[in-house]
Amino acid sequence: MNDSRKTPLLEVRNLVVNFYTRGGVVQASRGVSFQVEHGQTLGIVGESGSGKSVAVQAVMGLISNPGRIEGGDIFFMGQSLLDPAGRKFVRKVRGKDIAMIFQDPMTSLNPVFTIGTQITEVLRHHLGMTRDQARKRAMDLLDLVDINAPEKRLTQYPYEMSGGMRQRVMIAMALACEPRLIIADEPTTALDVTIQAQILELLADLQQRLQVSVILITHDLGVVAQLCHRVAVMYAGRIVEVGDADQVFASPVHPYTKGLIRATPRLDVITERMVSIDGVPPDLISPPRGCAFSPRCDQAKQDCLRSQTLTPLGDDRHVSCWCAIKEGTR
Amino acid sequence: MTGQAKEETSRTANAVAADLPLVRVKDLDVIFDAGRAGFWGGKRLQVHAVEKVSFDIHPGETLGLVGESGSGKSTTGRAILGRVPVSAGTIHFQGKDITHAGKETVRALSRHMQLVFQDPYASLNPRMKIIDIVAEPLLVHGIVKNTKEAAGEVAQLLELVGLPPDAGARYPHAFSGGQRQRVGIARALALKPQFIVADEPVSALDVSIRAQVVNLMQDLQARFGLAYLFIAHDLAVVRHISHRIAIMYAGNIVELADRHLIYESPVHPYTKALLSAVPVPDPPVQRARQRIICPGEAPNPMHPPAGCRFQSRCPYVTQTCRDTAPDLTRRGPGQTAACWNC
Numbered sequence: 001m002n003d004s005r006k007t008p009l010l011e012v013r014n015l016v017v018n019f020y021t022r023g024g025v026v027q028a029s030r031g032v033s034f035q036v037e038h039g040q041t042l043g044i045v046g047e048s049g050s051g052k053s054v055a056v057q058a059v060m061g062l063i064s065n066p067g068r069i070e071g072g073d074i075f076f077m078g079q080s081l082l083d084p085a086g087r088k089f090v091r092k093v094r095g096k097d098i099a100m101i102f103q104d105p106m107t108s109l110n111p112v113f114t115i116g117t118q119i120t121e122v123l124r125h126h127l128g129m130t131r132d133q134a135r136k137r138a139m140d141l142l143d144l145v146d147i148n149a150p151e152k153r154l155t156q157y158p159y160e161m162s163g164g165m166r167q168r169v170m171i172a173m174a175l176a177c178e179p180r181l182i183i184a185d186e187p188t189t190a191l192d193v194t195i196q197a198q199i200l201e202l203l204a205d206l207q208q209r210l211q212v213s214v215i216l217i218t219h220d221l222g223v224v225a226q227l228c229h230r231v232a233v234m235y236a237g238r239i240v241e242v243g244d245a246d247q248v249f250a251s252p253v254h255p256y257t258k259g260l261i262r263a264t265p266r267l268d269v270i271t272e273r274m275v276s277i278d279g280v281p282p283d284l285i286s287p288p289r290g291c292a293f294s295p296r297c298d299q300a301k302q303d304c305l306r307s308q309t310l311t312p313l314g315d316d317r318h319v320s321c322w323c324a325i326k327e328g329t330r
Numbered sequence: 331m332t333g334q335a336k337e338e339t340s341r342t343a344n345a346v347a348a349d350l351p352l353v354r355v356k357d358l359d360v361i362f363d364a365g366r367a368g369f370w371g372g373k374r375l376q377v378h379a380v381e382k383v384s385f386d387i388h389p390g391e392t393l394g395l396v397g398e399s400g401s402g403k404s405t406t407g408r409a410i411l412g413r414v415p416v417s418a419g420t421i422h423f424q425g426k427d428i429t430h431a432g433k434e435t436v437r438a439l440s441r442h443m444q445l446v447f448q449d450p451y452a453s454l455n456p457r458m459k460i461i462d463i464v465a466e467p468l469l470v471h472g473i474v475k476n477t478k479e480a481a482g483e484v485a486q487l488l489e490l491v492g493l494p495p496d497a498g499a500r501y502p503h504a505f506s507g508g509q510r511q512r513v514g515i516a517r518a519l520a521l522k523p524q525f526i527v528a529d530e531p532v533s534a535l536d537v538s539i540r541a542q543v544v545n546l547m548q549d550l551q552a553r554f555g556l557a558y559l560f561i562a563h564d565l566a567v568v569r570h571i572s573h574r575i576a577i578m579y580a581g582n583i584v585e586l587a588d589r590h591l592i593y594e595s596p597v598h599p600y601t602k603a604l605l606s607a608v609p610v611p612d613p614p615v616q617r618a619r620q621r622i623i624c625p626g627e628a629p630n631p632m633h634p635p636a637g638c639r640f641q642s643r644c645p646y647v648t649q650t651c652r653d654t655a656p657d658l659t660r661r662g663p664g665q666t667a668a669c670w671n672c
Contacts (some may be wrong), residue, residue: 011579047536140390162627191564192398194624201623213664219537225616262540264611266567267593270656274570276541280506 007078007212009036010059010098010181017054017063017069024285029053030237031072033310036181041176041207041214041226043245045260046234049281052217055234056183060100061090076181094154096126101173105166109158111311115142115169116154141172145202164195171202175210177299182207183215188223210321221264230316233257236282236292239310243317253313253324256293291321297322331423350425351386352525352557353410358383359418360405364632367624377631379405381581383420384658389524392551392558394572394589396604397563400628403561407527410559411443412436441471444518447527448530450510454502460513461498464488467520470640486514508539515546519554527559533568544571565608569593574664577601580639583658587665598668600624600640638670646671 012168018028029051036042046052056062059074059081074081078096081090088234102108110118119136119141131185134152142150144167160165167187172183184203188196204227207214216227224231224245231249232242233256241254248295252258259277279296288295310318311325319325357384364375386495387393397403398508408414410421412431428439444467447453451600454463464487465480474480481498488497491512502510512532518526528547532540548571550556562568568575569589576586577600585598596602603624610616626643629635638651650670660668 158561185362192563192628193607194398194603195627197609197621197623198625200609201621220609221537221611222616223614225611226609249611260537261611263538265541265564265570265606266610266612267566267569267608268610268615270590272546272569274541274567276545277538278542280508280527280539281536 006038007075009038009077010074010215011037011075012055013075015055015058015069015074016070017051017058018068018070019200020066021285026233026284027237027287028067028284029058030284030287031309032234032237032239033072034239036213036215039213040210040230041216041228043216043218043231044229044234045218045221045224045231047219047281049284050234050238051235051237051284054237055102055187056185056215056217060183061094067165095122096177097179098181098183099177099179101167101170101174101182101184101187104190105163105170106158108170108191109166111158114155114157115161119154119169119173119176122173124178136216137170137176140281141176142169144206145169145172147172161325163193164198165193166200167191167195168202171206171243175206178210179212181213181215183217185215185217186219189218189220194224203227211301221261222251233260235286238292239318240293241317241319241322242310243315247292247315247317253317253319254293254321255297255299255323260297293321300319349388351422352389352391352424353387353559355386355406355410355419356384356422357419358406358409358416358421359636360402360409361417362414375632378605378634379581379631380409382657383452383581383583384419385576385583385586387525387557387559389557390551390555391574392560392572394575395559395561395578396563396568396575396629397578398604400580400631402581403578405531406578407445407529407559407561411527412439412446413445437470437636440467441521442523443527444521444523444527444534445516446514446526446528446531448512448633449534450507450514451502451534453514456502456512458501459498460493460500460502460505463502463513464498464516464520466597467517471521473521483520484516487519490519490550491516492542506539507535508542511535511543512546515543515550517552522554523556525559527556530562530563531560533562533564541566545617547571565605577604580631580634580669582639584640584664584669585667586658587661587667591662591665595665597661597665597672598640598669599644599672601647601667603643638668 013033015029016030019026019028032055034329044052053059058069063069076093079089080086119138122139123129139150142153147153147168188199189278228245231245232239235256241257252261262275263277265274282292290305290307308320308322312319313319358380362377364377367373367375383406395403405414409416416429426661451659461484462477464484465477468474468480484498493512532543560571572589575589575592576583579600586599603622606622611614624643629639637653637655641651656668657671658668661667
């Protein structure tokens, strides 16, 4: 994993995504870069509108009008996914080597087809299986995600299942072609806590057993703490801090990361007053100059008006903050 | 402002004087009609959303009501406010029976009990200015004749919830989620109620904003001696704001206890599973935590099992649990739970 000569499984470099709306150009992703290594789970955390979903939607090719990818590149196993010459490669990879699990399992499954039809479709399209082969494999997949009586389930429609069960089906579909990378966009946000615990346990178990890489997008730091090896914190269309999850939680460097960790209430700690971050996230139609967090930051100074990039800060930590970088070099 | 100060002292005095609960809910049942089933529509379907729920809320107190979706927590809150019909049981407010209060009584009562909604986007009319939204309760109750008359009052309310003074002239779309929730709170406070049902008031907000709203609610409580029924599914937030906490499962309260007891010595197996299911945002701690994975899902509310409703997911289930539903019984000072085996 520490071998730098090996190419990362996925590399997103300086990704710029803009949405052309009536109100103006929304700069949803303003130069996002991150890597995912083989067999690793990367958590991307951020609040709503921070651009965390947009970044992975670009990987899956799901940015459509009025959104446009206007800069940067995405490499999967060293090959560009954005290069128009590599269309064939892209079509082969998406859905097969890179699979996605969405937030709302009700709207992401097709209500008018049975579960069986929807799983076997993936298998027949990508792996060219026959109907019987696909059916058998679909049953194995449902078994893998701990759904009992898979034979009966295959003939059922999404409405006949609960939210947790539907999310298991989504995971089974994502696993159908033995992907190398699974992108899970808020996979448990729509679920109840006890069901969330079941799904997180399942994801962790599958990740270990199948050695896939996972990108987990969430706004819940607790979910990151449970599942992720690395974590990237996003704010206003940029990654502000990225590093080993244990280290980032233990010693956050960026003021926003610090604030986010302090603002997240914990079950195991009693404090009389919850800590908030004053102010609101900026409007991405006209983001502030330099550091987007500076209007809410209590350490902000003149330097913060200059734009800055993610800078390595020892170990495997990268931070984008003038104050932190100065402290680090001192 | 002096009037407000007077109001304040009189309210705190009330809070001290009254050891009578402000709200008393006893054996509350809410049953919804779910249409008919069968080819000829002969079978009536019913959803037993709330069953035998009892609790008290004292002046100046926050009762946290926690449960997963479909557990009946919102229905309970709405039943108290007279917004859903009660099938059985009683609700008392300030010692008065309001269980089957008529429309007029409910309207009069709404001066004392208000609701803060979950979704700050859906609960504010996008075509109304903030000043009109906040002044509406005053108009409805005939306290002011028109919005102009209420301007001073509204300005005070907006200041109270931490909104800029010019907010009144703007429309909801100009505000972020957190600010809209402040507008919702200002509207609820307009009639100077003693009791507020807050139905998941921070669930739709981002983490950094959530704390702002929770802190505001606590400040307002300290200032006006408000009582809250704080409905939520987020146990960590509830822990911060509540004095006592009730855990609901499939229409029943399974445990009701002082807040520290719920977290430090939970009794009911569902409470334990629920607590262990919430991940702690600290990787080493979270890895070390013992997790109870509670298999299966909540029962179908149309066909709940006989006996304890948690039986299908409970690791300690016995024949007694399958036959008879347990009642809430005392487990120590400030703690009650409904379970045969714990």
